[in-house]
Amino acid sequence: MTNLRRNKVPWAPPPDDELSWFPVKGRLPLFPRPLEYTIEVEAFGFGVTRALESLEFPLTEVRSRLLDGQIYLAIAPTANAEQNAPQRLRRIWDLNLRYTKNIRDHWHQQVQPKVDGYNRWMAEFIPPDCTAKELAEQVRQLRWVRTNQWFNIVRPVVAPTALVQRRANETVKERGHNSTEAQSWIRAADDGLAITKEALGVLNKGNTVMLSGLRQIGVRIKDAGSIDNPEDIFWLQWKELRGIIQDGSKCQERVAERQKNASRLGRQELPASIGPALPADAARMYLINDILGLLS
Amino acid sequence: MYVGSEIGLVVMTQTDAHWEQEAVALKDKSINMVATPQRGNVVYACVPKEGVFASKDSGKSWDLVFPGKVHTLAVDPRQPKVVYAGTEPVHLFRSDDTGEHWIEVEGLQRVPEEARDRWWFPIYPHDSHVRSIFVDWHDSRIICVGLEHGGIFRTVDGGDNWEDLSAGIEYLDIHMVMGDPIEKNLYYAATARGFYRSENFGRDWILSTDGVSRDYFHDFVALPGSSSTLLVATANGTPPAWRRQEKAQAAIYRSNDSGLSWHLLNGGLHENMERMVWSIFRDPQDDDSIYASIGDYTPHLSDGETGYGEVWSSHDRGNRWQKIHRGEGPIRSVCVDIQ
Numbered sequence: 113m114t115n116l117r118r119n120k121v122p123w124a125p126p127p128d129d130e131l132s133w134f135p136v137k138g139r140l141p142l143f144p145r146p147l148e149y150t151i152e153v154e155a156f157g158f159g160v161t162r163a164l165e166s167l168e169f170p171l172t173e174v175r176s177r178l179l180d181g182q183i184y185l186a187i188a189p190t191a192n193a194e195q196n197a198p199q200r201l202r203r204i205w206d207l208n209l210r211y212t213k214n215i216r217d218h219w220h221q222q223v224q225p226k227v228d229g230y231n232r233w234m235a236e237f238i239p240p241d242c243t244a245k246e247l248a249e250q251v252r253q254l255r256w257v258r259t260n261q262w263f264n265i266v267r268p269v270v271a272p273t274a275l276v277q278r279r280a281n282e283t284v285k286e287r288g289h290n291s292t293e294a295q296s297w298i299r300a301a302d303d304g305l306a307i308t309k310e311a312l313g314v315l316n317k318g319n320t321v322m323l324s325g326l327r328q329i330g331v332r333i334k335d336a337g338s339i340d341n342p343e344d345i346f347w348l349q350w351k352e353l354r355g356i357i358q359d360g361s362k363c364q365e366r367v368a369e370r371q372k373n374a375s376r377l378g379r380q381e382l383p384a385s386i387g388p389a390l391p392a393d394a395a396r397m398y399l400i401n402d403i404l405g406l407l408s
Numbered sequence: 409m410y411v412g413s414e415i416g417l418v419v420m421t422q423t424d425a426h427w428e429q430e431a432v433a434l435k436d437k438s439i440n441m442v443a444t445p446q447r448g449n450v451v452y453a454c455v456p457k458e459g460v461f462a463s464k465d466s467g468k469s470w471d472l473v474f475p476g477k478v479h480t481l482a483v484d485p486r487q488p489k490v491v492y493a494g495t496e497p498v499h500l501f502r503s504d505d506t507g508e509h510w511i512e513v514e515g516l517q518r519v520p521e522e523a524r525d526r527w528w529f530p531i532y533p534h535d536s537h538v539r540s541i542f543v544d545w546h547d548s549r550i551i552c553v554g555l556e557h558g559g560i561f562r563t564v565d566g567g568d569n570w571e572d573l574s575a576g577i578e579y580l581d582i583h584m585v586m587g588d589p590i591e592k593n594l595y596y597a598a599t600a601r602g603f604y605r606s607e608n609f610g611r612d613w614i615l616s617t618d619g620v621s622r623d624y625f626h627d628f629v630a631l632p633g634s635s636s637t638l639l640v641a642t643a644n645g646t647p648p649a650w651r652r653q654e655k656a657q658a659a660i661y662r663s664n665d666s667g668l669s670w671h672l673l674n675g676g677l678h679e680n681m682e683r684m685v686w687s688i689f690r691d692p693q694d695d696d697s698i699y700a701s702i703g704d705y706t707p708h709l710s711d712g713e714t715g716y717g718e719v720w721s722s723h724d725r726g727n728r729w730q731k732i733h734r735g736e737g738p739i740r741s742v743c744v745d746i747q
Contacts, residue, residue: 166530192602256528
């Protein structure tokens with residue numbers, strides 16, 4: 113059990129320059145445009161954060177920023193957990209028992225129907241003949257749906273698979289590869305990996321239908337005179353888009369400026385990390401690389 | 409005494425210092441909260457999947473007075489006819505006539521979007537809910553709500569304008585928020601990761617868990633004195649972790665210095681209870697008497713199992729406890745009314 117203490121000052125989220133940033137590759141767009149960043153990348157950040165903190169991983173936020181147009185992530189620590197990191201890390205197992213004992217059945221019976229349901233929602237989130245206000249509200253809801261999709265894939269599938277893989281590796285070291293226990297964990301890890309791939313397939317499908325829906329909105333705001341091409345919608349931010357749908361404001365200059373700025377990106381040699389270096393065993397990084405590896 | 413369990417409501421009466429079961433009402437309904445104006449015959453029961461039920465004859469007959477996904481209730485301590493109900497998704501409703509008519513406190517929906525973006529819940533469909541409502545002891549216009557998950561919000565004008573008071577709390581799974589009955593600027597909040605204290609009217613929360621060897625905090629109660637005595641229900645980790653063999657490892661802690669330091673209460677109570685202490689209630693007539701409701705965590709019960717619940721009482725501010733009721737169904741709430 114933990115031994116919490118009374119802090120002397122109120123907790124506050126650490127500022128960006130106190131965090132250690134690293135580039136992320138794979139499932140997220142390499143050079144996200146403003147709409148991709150403010151929907152997909154932020155949905156990823158919120159969904160993964162909520163998934164891991166609900167499993168008591170010792171972090172408060174998976175934070176993102178763009179450097180030369182590329183996504184860097186940082187893991188914000190939790191003061192409470194870092195006081196009691198060993199206990200917290202042990203308890204992650206207790207919390208994951210509901211998932212790790214059978215990742216496959218839990219996914220198929222309880223989670224997949226919901227995640228599929230989110231895909232159906234995204235495939236038809238633009239009601240025919242909806243008003244501008246209704247459409248703006250649907251766009252607001254869209255990011256939440258995508259956030260929930262990320263959450264529902266990371267919490268019961270990806271994070272438990274990373275835990276089972278870790279347990280398999282530890283058991284192989286302790287008991288030998290051919291031990292009954294190690295073989296059992298290896299099978300569980302392999303199965304978790306197979307389910308992870310299946311879940312990410314559903315997530316990919318969600319991304320496709322979400323982009324298709326956004327392109328439909330692009331046509332609508334082009335017809336309203338806000339942009340010149342439907343694809344230009346991706347150069348607007350999520351919040352801006354909700355306003356533009358309602359007020360019909362002209363965004364051609366804004367889009368052109370952003371496209372011009374983006375054409376200069378990607379020419380720098382980017383560092384492998386930014387900010388203060390973290391110790392190899394920093395509690396906040398527990399299994400983070402494994403989880404991001406599974407996601408990519 | 410009204411005992412709200414996951415399979416109905418038990419009405420108990422006290423005779424010669426013994427509590428006896430008088431009736432069972434709202435049979436098979438899952439009741440997560442009972443509340444009364446603490447004098448008279450009115451009692452409310454909160455059934456999250458159905459709404460607010462009210463009885464005006466001390467629990468003999470009941471009417472559904474507010475349908476909806478209601479998670480919590482609070483009776484205004486200064487206006488016994490005024491009752492608030494908090495729902496999922498987050499909305500706050502108010503009745504000025506003992507539950508006959510209800511209106512939404514609409515100002516809560518006008519908090520900035522950045523704050524509302526935190527109103528979220530880990531369980532599908534991921535809608536946050538109002539978990540706790542506190543109406544100030546001395547000023548009915550001051551109301552605080554604690555959101556599970558989403559933070560703490562307060563109005564000082566009866567609900568038109570709301571202020572986000574979440575700064576300083578790491579994990580915004582708020583279980584209970586309350587002002588100190590004596591010190592007006594002193595506020596407390598119990599969350600799924602800690603117990604917080606504010607000496608600044610709900611701003612600048614500071615984690616305050618000296619002496620506590622648990623990190624999951626649920627309901628708490630304040631007993632008046634020269635400085636408030638607090639009793640808080642705790643467990644080791646959040647409910648999903650209670651699948652382990654030792655289950656919740658629940659305990660009650662007491663602070664004699666308004667939440668600055670804590671010690672475990674074990675006079676009659678087990679130090680590591682398998683079942684959770686879901687609520688603690690202060691006797692409206694006797695500042696030294698407290699009641700605690702205890703029960704299984706329903707999602708971890710096997711199919712067909714109803715689980716068990718108990719009510720314990722202490723008449724010396726928590727030093728010694730005795731079990732006064734045990735029944736089928738986890739007991740989520742208890743309250744005592746003066747007849």
